[in-house]
Amino acid sequence: MQEDILIKISNKIKESRKVKKITVQQLADQSNVSKGLISQIENNRTVPSLPVLMNIIGALHLDLKDFFKDISPGGEKKKVFVIRAKDYQPFQKETSRGFNYKRIFTHSLSGGPVDIILLTLKSGASRNKVVHTDAYEYKYVITGTVAYLIDGQEYILEEGDSLFFDGRLGHKPSNIGESDAQLLVIYYFSTPRD
Numbered sequence: 253m254q255e256d257i258l259i260k261i262s263n264k265i266k267e268s269r270k271v272k273k274i275t276v277q278q279l280a281d282q283s284n285v286s287k288g289l290i291s292q293i294e295n296n297r298t299v300p301s302l303p304v305l306m307n308i309i310g311a312l313h314l315d316l317k318d319f320f321k322d323i324s325p326g327g328e329k330k331k332v333f334v335i336r337a338k339d340y341q342p343f344q345k346e347t348s349r350g351f352n353y354k355r356i357f358t359h360s361l362s363g364g365p366v367d368i369i370l371l372t373l374k375s376g377a378s379r380n381k382v383v384h385t386d387a388y389e390y391k392y393v394i395t396g397t398v399a400y401l402i403d404g405q406e407y408i409l410e411e412g413d414s415l416f417f418d419g420r421l422g423h424k425p426s427n428i429g430e431s432d433a434q435l436l437v438i439y440y441f442s443t444p445r446d
Contacts, residue, residue, distance in 0.1 A: 396433025
């Protein structure tokens with residue numbers, strides 16, 4: 253299975269679960285699998301077997317046709333992709349208020365999958381706690397002023413500034429400007445470190 257398909261399946265499961273306000277444990281219980289397996293699937297760490305995938309889709313009360321409509325093997329490798337603004341896919345990544353994500357593009361590159369996101373931080377938006385991701389992260393501030401707390405150090409970014417860091421470091425963004433901030437975010441999922 254191609255890595256970009258795995259990411260699309262993982263993202264769709266995670267986003268559907270969050271939209272339905274189901275915890276990882278609840279989904280695991282309803283799917284008859286372990287909480288750890290659901291977590292691994294959602295974080296692109298394992299490929300679910302077909303019976304497990306069907307159980308998860310059933311537990312989320314999703315239509316099979318709708319679940320798979322945007323997921324395809326792609327066949328021939330494309331070299332140029334045009335993604336129209338109307339096709340950006342809104343999704344919920346976290347429960348923090350004021351964070352509006354739109355997935356622009358997901359694709360697998362040599363070495364690991366890449367996920368490109370457009371993030372709007374409402375004025376005053378801030379996470380309640382520090383988070384960790386299993387990806388290298390690139391942030392480009394399109395508009396606004398954002399503070400990033402990374403591994404205990406704060407970095408202030410303004411329009412046109414960018415930031416690249418290992419998401420395994422604890423991090424927490426905050427919109428410290430008077431207006432909404434918009435960021436281009438790129439997650440690069442590389443081979444796990446020892």
